[in-house]
Amino acid sequence: MSSSSTAVLLEAIDFAAEKHRNQRRKDPDATPYINHPIGVARILSHEGGITDIEVLQAALLHDTVEDTDTTIDELEAVFGPTVARIVQEVTDDKTLPKEERKRLQVEHAPHRSHQAKLVKLADKLYNLRDLNRCTPTGWTAERVQEYFVWASRVIKGLRGTNAALEEKLQQLFLERGVQL
Ligand SMILES: Nc1nc2c(ncn2[C@@H]2O[C@H](COP(=O)(O)OP(=O)(O)O)[C@@H](OP(=O)(O)OP(=O)(O)O)[C@H]2O)c(=O)[nH]1
Ligand SMILES: [Mn+2]
Secondary structure (H helix, E strand, O other): OOHHHHHHHHHHHHHHHHHOOOOEOOOOOOOEOOHHHHHHHHHHHHHOOOOOHHHHHHHHHOOHHHHOOOOHHHHHHHHOHHHHHHHHHOOOOOOOOHHHHHHHHHHHHHHOOHHHHHHHHHHHHHHHHHHHHOOOOOOOHHHHHHHHHHHHHHHHOOOOOOHHHHHHHHHHHHHOOOOO
16 A cells, blocks of 8 residues: 555544544444444455545545534545545435435435445445344344345445445345345
8 A cells, every 4th residue: 555545544534533523333332433434444445355545535434424514525625526426425315304315325326336336335234244243222123124124225226336245245134034
């Protein structure tokens, strides 16, 4: 890795850590939220074989706009138009009702760019593994299973993006009895 790649990755990690600094995951241990974007970027690198620095930066930043006060313009100013565009593509419109947001993810998945599809695959893989690790506070077993079913519908629209990540997702769905 060139020293400039190292620098831009550290910039994204630091930016995301600052933005998510007061957020926690929904698991019983209230894990720091930043563990999730770091884990998503690691999945892309170590399991997906992805070396595209802009995809890895976007993975680190992928929940900053949806879940913090960060704007796309701010990301564009610091990380450039490509990273900002990828994050935009994976950001849900939080002004919409939850059911509508979930429906739109399924509908839009096939039309996303290759780079955004990669981030989506890794995001879902991380979250499904997290659900297998422990149940978020207040979630029933039914809600967990429903998340798997909904995620499988999103993933269906991302087919042909990265074989390694898709095989790992397929295995998780198989274990849950969910047909992809
Ligand atoms: N499995 C799991 N998820 C947790 C945990 N803590 C926070 N989350 C986040 O919750 C989201 C999934 O929960 P939902 O109830 O379906 O969505 P919501 O955040 O819109 O309410 C994911 O957001 P996301 O990354 O934006 O992805 P997605 O909403 O596109 O699936 C995930 O990152 C946890 O402990 N376990
Ligand atoms: Mn996420």
